Amino acid sequence: xxxxxxxxxxxxxGTLTTAEAEELHELLKSQPELGERLLQHFxxxxxxxxxxxxxxxxxxxxxxxPKRRFTFATVTSVAAMAACVTLLGTWLMNAALDxxxxxxxxxxxxxxxxxxxxxxxxxxxxxxxxxxxxxLLKLKSGIAQIEFYQGARVLIEGPAELQLVSSGEATCxxxxxxxxxxxxxxxxxxxxxxxxxxxxxxxxxxxxSAANEEVxxxxxxxxxxxxxxxxxxxKEGQAMAIAGDTAVLxxxxxxxxxxxxxxxxxxxxxxxxxxxxxxxxxxxxxxxxLLLRFDFQDDEGSRSLRNHAVNGGQIEDGSxxxxxxxxxxxxxxxxxxxxxxxxRVRLNIPGETKTLTMAVWVxxxxxxxxxxxxxxxxxxxxxxxxxxxxxxxKVRLGIAGSHGAHHADHDTPVLFTPERFGRWTHxxxxxxxxxxxxxxxxxxxxxxxxxxxxxxxxKIGIAELGNWNDRRTxxxxxxxxxxxxxxxxxxxxxxxxxxxxxxxx
Amino acid sequence: xxxHETQAAQVFLAHHDFVRGVAxxxxxxxxxMEDIAQQVFxxxxxxxxxxxxxxxxxxxxxxxxxxxxxxxxxxxxxxQPEVVQKLADHIRLLAEEREAPPRxxxxxxxxxxxxxxxxxxSRELVELYYYNDIGTPQIAxxxxxxxDTVCRALSRVREKLRECIERSTNQxxxxxx
Numbered sequence: 001x002x003x004x005x006x007x008x009x010x011x012x013x014g015t016l017t018t019a020e021a022e023e024l025h026e027l028l029k030s031q032p033e034l035g036e037r038l039l040q041h042f043x044x045x046x047x048x049x050x051x052x053x054x055x056x057x058x059x060x061x062x063x064x065x066p067k068r069r070f071t072f073a074t075v076t077s078v079a080a081m082a083a084c085v086t087l088l089g090t091w092l093m094n095a096a097l098d099x100x101x102x103x104x105x106x107x108x109x110x111x112x113x114x115x116x117x118x119x120x121x122x123x124x125x126x127x128x129x130x131x132x133x134x135x136l137l138k139l140k141s142g143i144a145q146i147e148f149y150q151g152a153r154v155l156i157e158g159p160a161e162l163q164l165v166s167s168g169e170a171t172c173x174x175x176x177x178x179x180x181x182x183x184x185x186x187x188x189x190x191x192x193x194x195x196x197x198x199x200x201x202x203x204x205x206x207x208x209s210a211a212n213e214e215v216x217x218x219x220x221x222x223x224x225x226x227x228x229x230x231x232x233x234x235k236e237g238q239a240m241a242i243a244g245d246t247a248v249l250x251x252x253x254x255x256x257x258x259x260x261x262x263x264x265x266x267x268x269x270x271x272x273x274x275x276x277x278x279x280x281x282x283x284x285x286x287x288x289x290l291l292l293r294f295d296f297q298d299d300e301g302s303r304s305l306r307n308h309a310v311n312g313g314q315i316e317d318g319s320x321x322x323x324x325x326x327x328x329x330x331x332x333x334x335x336x337x338x339x340x341x342x343x344r345v346r347l348n349i350p351g352e353t354k355t356l357t358m359a360v361w362v363x364x365x366x367x368x369x370x371x372x373x374x375x376x377x378x379x380x381x382x383x384x385x386x387x388x389x390x391x392x393x394k395v396r397l398g399i400a401g402s403h404g405a406h407h408a409d410h411d412t413p414v415l416f417t418p419e420r421f422g423r424w425t426h427x428x429x430x431x432x433x434x435x436x437x438x439x440x441x442x443x444x445x446x447x448x449x450x451x452x453x454x455x456x457x458x459k460i461g462i463a464e465l466g467n468w469n470d471r472r473t474x475x476x477x478x479x480x481x482x483x484x485x486x487x488x489x490x491x492x493x494x495x496x497x498x499x500x501x502x503x504x505x
Numbered sequence: 506x507x508x509h510e511t512q513a514a515q516v517f518l519a520h521h522d523f524v525r526g527v528a529x530x531x532x533x534x535x536x537x538m539e540d541i542a543q544q545v546f547x548x549x550x551x552x553x554x555x556x557x558x559x560x561x562x563x564x565x566x567x568x569x570x571x572x573x574x575x576x577x578x579x580x581x582x583x584x585q586p587e588v589v590q591k592l593a594d595h596i597r598l599l600a601e602e603r604e605a606p607p608r609x610x611x612x613x614x615x616x617x618x619x620x621x622x623x624x625x626x627s628r629e630l631v632e633l634y635y636y637n638d639i640g641t642p643q644i645a646x647x648x649x650x651x652x653d654t655v656c657r658a659l660s661r662v663r664e665k666l667r668e669c670i671e672r673s674t675n676q677x678x679x680x681x682x
């Protein structure tokens with residue numbers, strides 16, 4: 001039988017056998033002091049789990065892990081061969097086709113908002129996943145985690161104002177922040193109205209109020225530069241006012257938000273949003289004008305999507321082809337990933353509709369093709385509908401003309417830039433003959449109104465989510481989506497601006 | 506979220522560690538603490554319009570946490586074999602009768618400082634087991650040791666951390682750890 005330490009560990013790990021459980025129970029009864037010891041291990045175990053770092057690259061694992069099977073020499077020789085093949089291929093291609101490199105796309109962003117808890121912004125609202133360009137962030141309340149491209153991670157607690165200067169520098173004019181600066185981001189600078197903190201690879205907190213500014217060092221060392229004083233060096237456990245009384249104080253880590261805690265907090269916040277969404281689903285499904293709603297919460301492994309619209313009896317469930325299940329907007333929320341030329345969901349919307357609204361939650365990974373399908377009628381012609389994203393990032397509702405008449409494209413301005421790739425976006429489009437317009441929305445906000453020249457009814461028929469079947473023989477145009485969807489709905493009425501805004505919340 | 510919802514969420518988050526501590530006392534079952542804290546958050550937010558957020562939220566959160574902890578503890582242990590259920594009952598009784606309840610709220614920030622002071626091998630072990638979620642048998646395989654030896658090593662690490670926390674607390678708080 002294992003010793004007491006091993007029995008306690010098995011209890012904590014949830015791997016006790018029944019014989020071990022019996023043994024541990026007997027020991028607890030015969031040795032009263034063992035109970036307190038077990039509970040102390042239990043408390044410590046729970047606390048250690050709660051200190052799990054947010055970012056896995058903090059974790060070191062050198063000596064304990066098995067040795068790699070490849071030596072450096074193997075890797076370099078393979079890499080050298082690969083480089084030769086690539087160079088040869090590039091030379092042959094350029095020589096044969098006289099290709100010139102296209103101008104590369106660029107981004108002005110210097111950081112990314114990675115997480116947020118109960119965020120309310122005074123400046124323009126931003127959501128986790130948004131790349132951030134230099135400029136002022138004004139956070140009214142909540143906690144935001146920002147990762148600078150140079151590697152520093154910063155938590156700001158509202159109310160706060162932070163001006164992003166570059167990938168290695170920011171200015172804090174109000175509020176509290178805490179920063180974790182790994183060795184590769186050494187030299188990260190935070191300016192305040194009264195001085196500059198230069199980090200030498202460490203963790204520190206900064207509190208900037210109208211009356212005072214204080215820096216607290218939790219780990220490592222920072223340099224404090226002030227215009228009228230010599231540079232001061234602050235070490236682990238020390239704190240100091242940036243101006244005025246420069247006595248060395250004791251750092252107080254507990255008064256700052258911790259990078260380790262935001263993970264649990266944002267998980268709870270996400271679960272709360274997920275529960276709210278679940279609770280609102282039945283009302284949405286009962287909407288009299290709703291013909292089709294896929295919530296993508298079908299059993300994992302299912303190859304069909306159930307239509308939850310109460311009044312959508314004439315529209316059958318969608319059939320999944322190729323696409324695979326993945327995680328949606330929140331942990332526990334499911335979505336379908338479209339990657340391959342074959343991936344699609346087939347469905348049929350019989351008859352005609354005079355008015356139409358469609359809404360989808362979509363995560364676009366890239367725009368690799370001229371047209372990237374959201375929802376497309378099969379083939380083209382006679383009032384068919386094509387909702388898609390063009391290669392240059394515009395969302396388009398294309399409506400085919402009837403009896404050979406010219407089709408009409410209703411485009412948004414460029415919406416999907418590389419900064420938006422990989423993030424969930426809510427899209428909606430309304431074909432509104434009463435208002436004689438098509439309206440496009442992104443994340444609940446009206447993007448564009450486009451006048452309708454023809455208000456004839458639409459004929460969707462057999463259609464596909466995330467792909468297109470043009471029914472030609474001898475080759476089919478490739479228009480599949482590279483991304484994921486986690487909710488799709490279709491109404492035969494025009495939703496108002498406020499109704500679309502609610503869907504996107 | 507409306508303003509009151511936001512305030513309620515902030516009140517909860519300010520008491521997050523307090524809730525975890527109460528959960529530990531009433532549900533000493535591995536892996537339950539975080540589930541309980543999340544459920545308390547959901548139920549607290551579902552009824553947020555009823556709460557007067559200007560008063561101390563601790564009594565309310567303590568009651569909610571105790572109820573939810575008992576409920577989840579029962580649900581979790583009910584699925585276990587009878588002999589494990591008896592052990593779980595015994596441990597819960599010990600936890601409830603304990604003279605010094607868990608001091609999670611005070612100790613968690615000290616623990617972070619103590620972790621930095623661990624010898625390298627001990628930190629690696631914590632990282633593998635607690636942060637990389639690798640079980641003790643798999644760790645034992647990787648380092649060519651017996652699984653029991655890994656269990657004892659983890660036990661020693663936890664005891665060292667406990668000693669560090671107590672030393673630090675006696676000396677005056679996290680900053681001195």
